[in-house]
Amino acid sequence: MPEDRTEQPHIVTCTAPVNIAVIKYWGKRNEDIILPINSSLSVTLHQDQLKTTTTVATSRSFQEDRIWLNGKEEDITHPRLQSCLREIRRLARKRRNDGDSGVDSASLSHKVHICSVNNFPTAAGLASSAAGFACLVYSLARVFGVEGELSGIARQGSGSACRSMYGGFVQWIMGNKEDGKDSLAQQVEPETHWPELRILVLVASAERKPVGSTSGMQTSVKTSCLLKHRAESVVPGRMVEMTEAIRKKDFAAFAELTMKDSNQFHATCLDTYPPIFYLNHVSQQIISLVHRYNKHYGETRVAYTFDAGPNAVIFTLQQHVPEFVHMVQYFFPPETNGADFIKGLPVNCASLSEELKQGIGLEPMPKGINYIISTKVFTHIYPHKQLLQHCIIGLL
Amino acid sequence: MPEDRTEQPHIVTCTAPVNIAVIKYWGKRNEDIILPINSSLSVTLHQDQLKTTTTVATSRSFQEDRIWLNGKEEDITHPRLQSCLREIRRLARKRRNDGDSGVDSASLSHKVHICSVNNFPTAAGLASSAAGFACLVYSLARVFGVEGELSGIARQGSGSACRSMYGGFVQWIMGNKEDGKDSLAQQVEPETHWPELRILVLVASAERKPVGSTSGMQTSVKTSCLLKHRAESVVPGRMVEMTEAIRKKDFAAFAELTMKDSNQFHATCLDTYPPIFYLNHVSQQIISLVHRYNKHYGETRVAYTFDAGPNAVIFTLQQHVPEFVHMVQYFFPPETNGADFIKGLPVNCASLSEELKQGIGLEPMPKGINYIISTKAGPGPRVVEDPTQHLLLSDGFPKKTM
Numbered sequence: 001m002p003e004d005r006t007e008q009p010h011i012v013t014c015t016a017p018v019n020i021a022v023i024k025y026w027g028k029r030n031e032d033i034i035l036p037i038n039s040s041l042s043v044t045l046h047q048d049q050l051k052t053t054t055t056v057a058t059s060r061s062f063q064e065d066r067i068w069l070n071g072k073e074e075d076i077t078h079p080r081l082q083s084c085l086r087e088i089r090r091l092a093r094k095r096r097n098d099g100d101s102g103v104d105s106a107s108l109s110h111k112v113h114i115c116s117v118n119n120f121p122t123a124a125g126l127a128s129s130a131a132g133f134a135c136l137v138y139s140l141a142r143v144f145g146v147e148g149e150l151s152g153i154a155r156q157g158s159g160s161a162c163r164s165m166y167g168g169f170v171q172w173i174m175g176n177k178e179d180g181k182d183s184l185a186q187q188v189e190p191e192t193h194w195p196e197l198r199i200l201v202l203v204a205s206a207e208r209k210p211v212g213s214t215s216g217m218q219t220s221v222k223t224s225c226l227l228k229h230r231a232e233s234v235v236p237g238r239m240v241e242m243t244e245a246i247r248k249k250d251f252a253a254f255a256e257l258t259m260k261d262s263n264q265f266h267a268t269c270l271d272t273y274p275p276i277f278y279l280n281h282v283s284q285q286i287i288s289l290v291h292r293y294n295k296h297y298g299e300t301r302v303a304y305t306f307d308a309g310p311n312a313v314i315f316t317l318q319q320h321v322p323e324f325v326h327m328v329q330y331f332f333p334p335e336t337n338g339a340d341f342i343k344g345l346p347v348n349c350a351s352l353s354e355e356l357k358q359g360i361g362l363e364p365m366p367k368g369i370n371y372i373i374s375t376k377v378f379t380h381i382y383p384h385k386q387l388l389q390h391c392i393i394g395l396l
Numbered sequence: 397m398p399e400d401r402t403e404q405p406h407i408v409t410c411t412a413p414v415n416i417a418v419i420k421y422w423g424k425r426n427e428d429i430i431l432p433i434n435s436s437l438s439v440t441l442h443q444d445q446l447k448t449t450t451t452v453a454t455s456r457s458f459q460e461d462r463i464w465l466n467g468k469e470e471d472i473t474h475p476r477l478q479s480c481l482r483e484i485r486r487l488a489r490k491r492r493n494d495g496d497s498g499v500d501s502a503s504l505s506h507k508v509h510i511c512s513v514n515n516f517p518t519a520a521g522l523a524s525s526a527a528g529f530a531c532l533v534y535s536l537a538r539v540f541g542v543e544g545e546l547s548g549i550a551r552q553g554s555g556s557a558c559r560s561m562y563g564g565f566v567q568w569i570m571g572n573k574e575d576g577k578d579s580l581a582q583q584v585e586p587e588t589h590w591p592e593l594r595i596l597v598l599v600a601s602a603e604r605k606p607v608g609s610t611s612g613m614q615t616s617v618k619t620s621c622l623l624k625h626r627a628e629s630v631v632p633g634r635m636v637e638m639t640e641a642i643r644k645k646d647f648a649a650f651a652e653l654t655m656k657d658s659n660q661f662h663a664t665c666l667d668t669y670p671p672i673f674y675l676n677h678v679s680q681q682i683i684s685l686v687h688r689y690n691k692h693y694g695e696t697r698v699a700y701t702f703d704a705g706p707n708a709v710i711f712t713l714q715q716h717v718p719e720f721v722h723m724v725q726y727f728f729p730p731e732t733n734g735a736d737f738i739k740g741l742p743v744n745c746a747s748l749s750e751e752l753k754q755g756i757g758l759e760p761m762p763k764g765i766n767y768i769i770s771t772k773a774g775p776g777p778r779v780v781e782d783p784t785q786h787l788l789l790s791d792g793f794p795k796k797t798m
Contacts, residue, residue, distance in 0.1 A: 226663055229625040256669070263671045267622055267663040273652075274687045275659045281677045291670045 009059035010107050012142040016135035017378045018050045018126060019043065019163045019170065020199070020313045022258040022305060023235060023242050024265040027221040033083075034159045035183050037221065038231040039174040039239050042163045043315075044191070045199060049344040049375035052131035054116040056139040062111035069116050069132070083156040084137055085112070091153065092144040104145040112140070120373075126201065126311060133157030134164035151185035167191050167378045169246050171239065191377040194249050196317045198345075201373040202328060204282055204310035211276050213308045220272040227268040234264065251317055255303030258315060259290070262305040269308075278308050282332070282368040286312045289331055289362060293324070296359040312369075322350035325372060331362055332369040344374040405455035405792045406503050408538045409785055412531035412777040414446045414522060415439065415559045415566065416595070416709045418654040418701060419638050420661040423617040423627060429479075430555045431579050433617065433624075434631040435570040437638050438559045439711075440587065441595060442774030445740040448527035449780070450512040451787035452535040458507035464787075464794045465512050465528070479552040480533055481508070487549065488540040500541040508536070511787040511794045516769075521606075521705035522597065529553030530560035534777040547581035563587045563775035565642050567635065587773040590645050592713045594741075597769040598724060600678055600706035607672050609704045616668040623664040630660065647713055651699030654711060655686070658701040665704075674704050678728070678764040682708045685727055685758060689720070692755040718746035721768060727758055728765040740770040 025040035065076045065085060076082075089108060096103040116135065118128050137154040141147070155162035155172070162185040163170040169190075175183030220227050238261060245253035269276040279287075283306055290304045302324055303315040316324055325347045334341045421436035461472045461481060472478075485504060492499040512531060514524050533550040537543070547558035551568070558580065559566040564587035571579030616623050634657060641649035665672040675683075679702055686700045698720055699711040712720055721743045730737045780786075789795055 225630055226622045226625065226660065226667075229622065229629070233625070234621055260667075260669055263669070264622065264667050267667040270666060271622075271656075271660050271663040273656055273659070275683060277680050277683075280680075284673050284676075287671060287673075 009057035009062070009113070010104065010143060011055060011057040012139055013053065013055040014135055014139040014142060015047055015051045015053045016131050016138055016164050017047050017167065018045045018052075018120075018128070018131045019160065020045060020305060021160065021163070021307070022254070022315075023238050023261050024307075025159055025172065026265050026268060026308075027217045027227055027231060028159070030178075030180065031218070033180045034155050035180045036159060036172065036174050037227075038235040039172060040160070040163070040235075041169065041171045041188065041239060041242050042160070043169055043197075043199065044164065044167045044378045045201075046375045046378040049373050050118075050120050050126060050131070050201075052116060052118050052128065052135040054114065054132075054135040054139045056136075056143045057113045058107040058110040058143055059113075060106075060110055062113055065111050065114075067114040067116070070118065070122060080133070080157045081136075084133060084140070084153055087153040087156055088137060088140040088144060088146065088150075092141075092146045095146055100145075102145040102147065104143065107143050107145070112143070114139075126203070129158040130160040130164045133161035137161070138165065149184065152180065152183065155180070155183060155185070168193060169377075171243070188243055189246055194246070194377065196319075197251075197377055198316050198318050198321050199375050199377070200314040200316070200321070200325065200328075201375065202286060202312040202314060202332075203370045203373065204280075204312070205367055205370050210278055210309050216269065216272070216276050216308060219274075220268055220276070223273040224268050224271040226271040230264060230268055252300040255300045255315060258303045258305050266306065278310070279306060280310055282365060283310060283312060285331070285362065285365050285368065286328075289327065289360065290314070292360045292362065293327065296356060321374065322348040323352065325374065326350045326352055327356075327360070328369060328372060330357065331360065331364050333364055333366045334369070334371070335367050341371050342374060343371055345376065347374050404790065405453040405458075405509070405788075406500065406539060407451060407453040407783075407786050407788060407790075407792075408535055409449065409451040409780040409787065410531055410535040410538060410777055411443050411447045411449045411780060412527050412534055412560050413443050413563065413774055414441045414448075414516075414524070414527045415556065416441060416701065417556065417559070417703070418650070418711075419631060419634050419657050420703075421555055421568065422661050422664060422704075423613045423623055424555070426574075426576065427614070429576045430551050431576045432555060432568065432570050434627040435568060435635050436556070436559070436631075437565065437567045437584065437635060438556070439565055439593075439595065439773055440560065440563045440776065441597075442587075442771050443778075444774070445769050445771035446514075446516050446522060446527070446597075448512055448514050448524065448531040449785070449787060450510060450528075450531040450535045452532075452539045453509045453788045453792045454503040454506040454539055455509075455792050456502075456506055458509055458792060461507050461510075463510040463512070466514065466518060467794070476529070476553045477532075480529060480536070480549060483549040483552055484533060484536045484540060484542065484546075488537075488542045491542055496541075498541040498543065500539065503539050503541070508539070509788055509792045510535075513787060521707055522599075525554040526556040526560045529557035530777055533557070534561065538779060545580065548576065548579065551576070551579060551581070561776060564589060564773055567639070583776075584639055585642055587775055590642070590773065592645075592715075593647075593773055594712050594714050594717050595771050595773070596710040596712070596717070596721065596724075597771065598682065598708040598710060598728075599766045599769065600676075600708070601763060601766050603676065603706055606674055606705050612665070612668070612672050612704060615670075616664055616672070619669040620664050620667040622667040626660060626664055648696040651696045651711060654699045654701050662702065674706070675702060676706055678761060679706060679708060681727070681758065681761050681764065682724075685723065685756065686710070688756045688758065689723065692752060717770065718744040719748065719752075721770065722746045722748055723752075723756070724765060724768060726753065727756065727760050729760055729762045730765065730767070731763050737767050738770060739767055741772065743770050 019042040027037040151162035415438040419437040423433040551558035565584040
């Protein structure tokens with residue numbers, strides 16, 4: 001065919017979001033195809049503040065599959081990468097054989113070059129594997145001309161990546177089947193549903209590298225009976241409650257459940273043997289701050305959630321953002337006084353009353369937090385038409 | 397009767413031990429008479445290192461019940477104190493009415509003066525209420541001439557006090573009855589059973605006052621579903637395993653279970669809403685130290701347990717004490733270099749190999765630990781025969797030197 005004679009690679013670039021779980025995933029029932037022991041639910045964050053960008057190129061001239069992450073070539077034989085490549089190609093072939101004319105047979109027969117970058121530092125520990133694998137799968141799908149349900153493939157790269165395949169509020173249904181065909185993500189509500197919801201990512205100061213998620217959750221599944229009880233008896237009810245709270249835009253219910261689930265996840269880490277500590281003294285102080293802040297106003301205005309690392313993610317409504325951000329800055333005074341402390345969406349000024357400061361009654365913890373990213377809920381993955389020059393230079 | 401005309405008070409002094417739970421009690425099913433949601437098991441510590449001393453005096457001339465704790469008069473109307481006084485008097489009257497001639501009717505009809513001190517600082521957060529109430533109940537029983545099962549009364553002063561009524565290894569059976577008559581402590585093994593077992597209390601630096609146990613466990617019972625599951629489904633099996641490990645003197649099994657139960661207790665605190673943090677960064681570092689130390693030697697030589705406060709209690713066998721104590725001193729270097737750092741039983745010197753220090757691979761945390769008390773398992777409450785040890789003078793009031 002004429003297309004085969006051209007040396008021009010077929011290139012597609014996409015971006016994908018980070019997601020933050022409010023009902024946590026921790027523990028697999030199947031390590032190979034990544035099936036979880038419980039369902040989970042997340043909020044997709046806006047890509048203006050946090051995203052992965054991935055360019056995929058295919059060409060007859062490429063000798064082998066290759067991948068560059070954040071400027072460095074990585075090992076393409078990594079099992080999780082192989083899972084995604086294998087599964088997306090399998091799906092493309094199946095569609096083609098079923099007569100889907102959208103499938104790009106040429107690309108499907110070629111090797112791929114992949115280049116991916118995050119617009120946030122990897123060292124920040126900000127759930128980049130979810131965004132990364134979601135972006136990879138979505139980009140490969142665009143290159144091969146595959147449409148439809150892709151979350152199951154993203155799931156095999158990194159469990160939580162399936163939730164980054166959708167915007168807004170997303171659930172990952174655990175499924176029952178052994179083959180995992182029913183373990184998929186689906187949108188609960190789009191981002192447009194709750195426009196007043198805001199997210200603040202409190203990026204912690206760099207510390208000793210925490211226990212990685214994959215091995216951490218394996219040890220938890222093996223040793224924690226509280227985790228087993230959580231998965232079987234607690235999470236199902238919470239998924240229903242959380243979905244309801246989001247549907248009704250009931251912030252107090254959403255917030256309380258979010259905090260409880262974060263704490264319960266960390267409780268199961270502590271019930272692991274040996275115990276896993278993701279919450280440090282800064283995390284504990286942030287938690288105290290939130291509870292005291294809510295108590296001061298007699299209402300649940302702010303919620304925290306923590307993943308398998310030191311960063312805190314705060315949920316609140318837009319009217320509370322200025323005061324709470326300045327509270328964080330007051331109780332966790334940064335190294336330099338503040339120009340770089342608040343990133344992302346602009347945050348209005350706010351003054352803190354003496355009454356509030358006294359009411360909180362905590363000792364400031366200097367340099368406990370590096371900076372804050374102010375963001376909101378995001379809507380959907382979309383492909384870019386333009387090319388990223390620095391990525392392409394690496395590919396060609 | 398001739399005895400009534402004397403103004404001499406009847407004075408008794410007793411001492412009682414501290415106990416450290418290895419299967420934890422956290423949560424009540426009945427607040428009034430203190431019935432727990434699960435059974436618990438503890439090790440009684442030796443009174444040479446940690447004890448409460450209580451003197452009880454009764455006299456016809458006393459106008460009212462009064463109590464002095466660590467030199468200061470306290471409120472005798474505190475419900476927990478009243479429970480103990482009321483219950484011990486009730487038991488004494490019942491025994492007398494049943495014909496028990498040992499009961500001292502005179503004392504029973506009089507008011508009491510009580511004076512109590514600890515030989516360790518209250519600020520150290522070292523479970524003084526267990527020792528305190530056990531001592532109070534034991535002393536009152538001696539004064540009134542009541543013998544036999546007393547742990548049920550101590551329990552009503554402070555839950556864990558019932559376990560301080562015995563030495564060695566003690567379990568508090570949760571019981572089923574509403575009236576709590578079967579919620580009692582009993583000895584699992586005496587302190588002579590496992591002579592090689594050693595305990596190190598790592599007294600933490602003073603910090604923000606943690607959430608008190610009583611309100612903390614109330615909130616946990618109310619809000620933590622993991623706690624409910626623990627009480628119903630996990631603890632019963634662990635009580636059996638722990639009893640077995642102690643009977644067989646299987647240190648590895650004892651140690652692993654102790655660490656798991658401490659961690660699970662703290663996990664339920666984290667699952668409480670609002671969450672309760674008793675483990676701080678020093679606690680986390682001690683936990684890391686223990687796991688790395690055990691990993692370095694490929695065997696479980698040391699175990700930790702933490703209660704509702706920052707102090708760590710370490711269990712180990714006597715041959716490991718010198719090295720581990722020096723490890724703690726190395727990784728938590730004290731303010732002054734060490735003369736007062738190790739208290740209690742003498743600890744031999746030990747040098748730490750570079751290989752060991754590298755193997756642990758942790759950053760030292762200066763002044764994280766104030767001092768260490770080296771101790772062992774010990775006996776239950778006992779009477780102090782030496783009258784010069786009484787904390788109350790013959791007028792029934794505390795010695796001025798206190």
